[in-house]
Amino acid sequence: MGAVRRRVCPHGAVRWRRPRARRGCVDLRRPRGYPRPRPRRRARRARCREDPRACQRLISQTDSLSGVLAVDKPEGWTSHDVVALVRGVLGTRRVGHGGTLDPQATGLLPVLVGSATKFADRIHEATKVYDALVRFGSETATDDREGAVTRESGAPALVMAAIEPALATLRGVIAQVPPQFSALKVSGRPAYARARRGETVALAARTVQVLRLDVIEIDPPELRLYVVCSSGTYVRAIARDLGRALGSAAHLARLRRLAVGALEARDAIAPEQLRARGPEAATLLRPANEELLTLAPRFLGASAATIVEAGESA
Secondary structure, X not given: OOOOOOOEOOOOOEOEEOOOOOOOXXXXXXXXXXXXXXXXXXXXXXXXXOOHHHHHHHHHHHHOOOEEEEEEEOOOOOHHHHHHHHHHHHOOOOEEEOOOOOOOOEEEEEEEEHHHHHHHHHHHOOOEEEXXXXXXXXXXXXXXXXXXXXXXXXXXXXXXXXXXXXXXXOOEEEEEOOOOOOOOEEOOEEHHHHHHXXXXXXXXXXXXXXXXXXXXXXXXXXXXXXXXEOOOOOHHHHHHHHHHHOOOOEEEEEEEEEEEOOEEHHHOEOHXXXXXXXXXXXXXXXXXXXXXXXXXXXXOOHHHHHHHHHOOOO
């Protein structure tokens, strides 16, 4: 018999429990290998001894939960860590996310609950907005600060007269080579799995679109950028290619996602706040309607991006 999903109420009672399967008795009149069929047993519902009626109402509510929850992912968390937290808080296992964020990245992670998970592809395809910090002087294996340094070069003169022509080459529809450490499949295996073994992975360039690439702040040897891009764009690769365009080396030092489609980071809830709210966090779910799925992000200027990051109204 297949495995059964277990749901736990706040007091620890398991919602469904299936008895352990027993091996059938062998009938000597039958050929060996044909066990006697056993009758099916009905799944038993466990009762919560603390407050059975309240828990039953809560279980009924979690079955009908549906919507999109905006979570502000902290640094060091994986996207799956956030999904696991939402599953535990809302008491439902039908939870997914709308776009992976690297563990060292922070910002908006759309979490899909219930029937809203069927819109995951549309959330993935939505336009993304980022606040990126590029550090010049070294290039790494992962194109971010976590990787080993593979090449060093003197930091370039970070003046707008030199930066703007380099940024212009990275705007619009471009062919971008993904980082070696990425989740793209190569011969059925993720590229990062081969890269960790020391293999050189030849990744083909992919067509992506960078709608906006503006300077927010210059603080040598670092450059802060405001990025609006299509799905599938690697901001790490933008940092790498910008360093090469300026005749130097660069990697991504920090990344914060500000928006995905119509969802914005300033409206997101932090994990500790989500945990404190408990099941009441279900009131924060936004319906996955056409308005939410089709609206493009507001194309804010560089100063507005700073305001959004601070959580103020733009």
